[in-house]
Amino acid sequence: MTPILSFKDVEITYGSKPVARDITFDLHEGEILGLVGESGSGKSTIIKSAMGLLNSSGYVSKGEICYRDTNLLALKESKMRAIRGSKIGMIFQDPGAALCPIRTIGDQMLESLKAHSKINKSEAKEKALELFDNLNFRDPEKVWKSYPFELSGGMNQRVSVALTMIMKPEILLSDEATSALDNISRNQVIMELIKLYDMGTSVIFVTHDIDIVESICDNVLVLKDGIIREYGNAKEVINNPQNDYTKHLIHCTRSLRGKQLWHMAAK
Ligand SMILES: Nc1ncnc2c1ncn2[C@@H]1O[C@H](COP(=O)(O)OP(=O)(O)OP(=O)(O)O)[C@@H](O)[C@H]1O
Ligand SMILES: [Mg+2]
Numbered sequence: 001m002t003p004i005l006s007f008k009d010v011e012i013t014y015g016s017k018p019v020a021r022d023i024t025f026d027l028h029e030g031e032i033l034g035l036v037g038e039s040g041s042g043k044s045t046i047i048k049s050a051m052g053l054l055n056s057s058g059y060v061s062k063g064e065i066c067y068r069d070t071n072l073l074a075l076k077e078s079k080m081r082a083i084r085g086s087k088i089g090m091i092f093q094d095p096g097a098a099l100c101p102i103r104t105i106g107d108q109m110l111e112s113l114k115a116h117s118k119i120n121k122s123e124a125k126e127k128a129l130e131l132f133d134n135l136n137f138r139d140p141e142k143v144w145k146s147y148p149f150e151l152s153g154g155m156n157q158r159v160s161v162a163l164t165m166i167m168k169p170e171i172l173l174s175d176e177a178t179s180a181l182d183n184i185s186r187n188q189v190i191m192e193l194i195k196l197y198d199m200g201t202s203v204i205f206v207t208h209d210i211d212i213v214e215s216i217c218d219n220v221l222v223l224k225d226g227i228i229r230e231y232g233n234a235k236e237v238i239n240n241p242q243n244d245y246t247k248h249l250i251h252c253t254r255s256l257r258g259k260q261l262w263h264m265a266a267k
Contacts, residue, residue: 001029002069004171005026005027005202005204006027007024007025007050007065008063008064008066009063009064010046010064010065011060011063012049012054014045014057015057018061020226024063027204030197031219032217033205033217033221034206034216034217035204035220036207037229037249041226045058047173050067052072067087067088085115085169086167086169088169088173089165089167089169091172091173093176093179095148095159099156099159102147104144104145105148109124110125113127128166129144131166132144132158132162134188135188135189136189137155143159157178157180158185158188161192168196168199171201172201172202173203173206174206176206176207177193209253213238218234220237222245229245230245230246
């Protein structure tokens with residue numbers, strides 16, 4: 001079966017410096033792929049490249065990124081715009097990147113929905129409020145009327161999750177979607193991601209949380225310094241890592257968790 005997204009020997013460069021090299025992997029329909037690695041290893045760069053959203057100094061200097069049979073790198077911006085959001089959605093690490101500061105959340109949701117489907121305002125609002133409710137907002141109506149600066153960082157992160165999810169993309173690229181959230185909101189966001197996955201969305205899930213990778217991901221890709229160090233079945237890689245760097249990464253996460261548990265028990 002043709003993968004829904006595939007990276008073929010991709011190299012990504014900022015200025016004249018390649019920051020990711022030999023990136024090759026497939027995302028199949030209905031798969032959740034975890035992307036892990038220390039800060040600066042190239043996780044955001046890789047998923048932004050699939051959206052055509054590297055900044056002006058960044059470009060794909062080698063290889064192909066295919067959505068089904070289409071090489072995204074060969075598409076004109078107008079064609080890419082039709083894919084972005086409705087076919088491939090992205091939750092940004094920095095929620096500010098997805099939100100316009102001078103327009104209400106409701107306006108931004110309406111605009112995204114209307115750009116890709118025939119939907120009237122009341123239907124759009126009803127959908128959005130239901131999603132806000134599922135994402136642990138106490139007052140969905142108030143969120144609809146708010147500007148991003150009137151909401152907290154974690155609230156904006158959940159709004160940007162909603163903005164991406166409401167489009168029901170075929171592929172969701174989630175860049176640390178839960179990093180600024182308390183445990184309850186984090187679980188609600190993960191529940192919504194799983195609902196989307198249950199409806200058939202394939203997901204690339206960037207996270208530092210090895211436990212989430214083990215519980216929700218099918219496969220995992222471990223990155224260091226822009227190079228894939230290990231790639232395979234998530235449970236196998238986490239429980240029986242072959243690469244020294246993966247062993248180190250898992251050991252650091254697990255020993256930190258052990259210390260947290262010990263600290264809690266000592267209280
Ligand atoms: N806009 C940019 N211009 C120049 N270099 C950049 C730019 N964005 C990222 N880089 C460089 O590319 C490398 C990968 O960065 P990237 O943001 O992809 O890492 P990351 O794995 O997402 O890290 P984190 O876990 O901190 O989010 C880093 O060396 C970073 O300095
Ligand atoms: Mg990042």
